[in-house]
Amino acid sequence: MKLVVRVKLLPTPVQAAALEATLHACNQAATWAAGVGFETKAQRPLQLRKHTYAEIRLRWGLGAQAAQHAIKKTCDAYTTLKANLRNGRYGRPGSRRHTRAAGKPIAFRPQAAQPYDDRMLSWQHQARTVSIWTTAGRLKNVAFTGQPGQLEVLAAHRKGESDLVCQGGKWFLIATCDIDEAAPNTHPAGFLGVDLGIVNIAVTSDGTKHSGRRINRKREQDRTLRSKLQKKNTKSAKRRAKKHAGKEARRAKDINHKISKRIVAEAERTGRGIALEQLTGIRERARLRKPQRTTLHSWPFAQLGSFIAYKAKKAGVPIMYVDPAYTSQGCSQCHHTARHNRPSQAVFSCRVCGFVDHADHNASHNIRQRGWMAWVCGAQSTAPELTLIA
Known part of the structure; x- marks a missing residue:
């Protein structure tokens, strides 16, 4: 399993200046090579190397390996761009956004990774x-x-x-x-269903709730401060907004790490797998009022899911992704599904069998059942192959 570890360098001022000059030179060379590749249509490493290698070494003073990496980075960027264009990431062919992305060479930021x-x-x-x-x-x-x-x-x-x-x-x-993966659990005793949400970030079928009330209050304060800084629009306001945005992201990442660690540890301790909702396209499917859309779109649910996935894979815990349709409206006891089963956000009350439970807890049971049925039918984990950040 691939895991990415980030370490912080502590260079002296002289060393930092040398690193900065190196990064700028490498990215200037890569940007120039991208322009050459765009003009000549040579966007494979061997082809682009013939056009750019000698010039990069002469003009920017890069070593042989650095020049090779700058060229390869350029080719990888074009490969990614083509895949995004093909998959509709920039809209339909002929649209303004698609034309703008495909009609100019790639440019690298001066401080892009090398x-x-x-x-x-x-x-x-x-x-x-x-x-x-x-x-x-x-x-x-x-x-x-x-x-x-x-x-x-x-x-x-x-x-x-x-x-x-x-x-x-x-x-x-x-x-x-x-990192070597743990031996996978091929005969789980069951599945731990996990329902992701806003009021409660994660609720398990065991009844454990990871509440988001305090977090949501802090997020509301962050949005208010961000709005004020954007309206002020001064240099100091922009600088403060940028610094604060990094703080928000780090806080969310820390919370997601803690939640995912607890969920995986509970599943590993009890010899079970984990069942998660397949949340691909949730932003397109969700029909919510504007304040709710802001709350939904600002929390990194995909990050939480990826953290659970790689921690589960590392521990040998099987993970299944299930269709989230109607998990919040279906009864986990009699399986009757109706919109009226949800009289309020937090309450589930079945109109047929009379079963009453917390809405998120009921949804997690539905996810657990679907995960178990999917495992019985397919008998394999659907955890994605990802390179993940620790």
């Missing part, structure tokens, strides 16, 4: 330093730090390339680790 392989980057885990190539020469003894658990994973399982990136004036290395 890949490094083992020839350009070496790790000294005991000293917690790295030796890294730059356009100013090899920088040695560049300190790095991170959480102890992540550093242990990095030292034991790092494999492949690492990306150098600058975010908010801070330097990071994003390293890929290849």
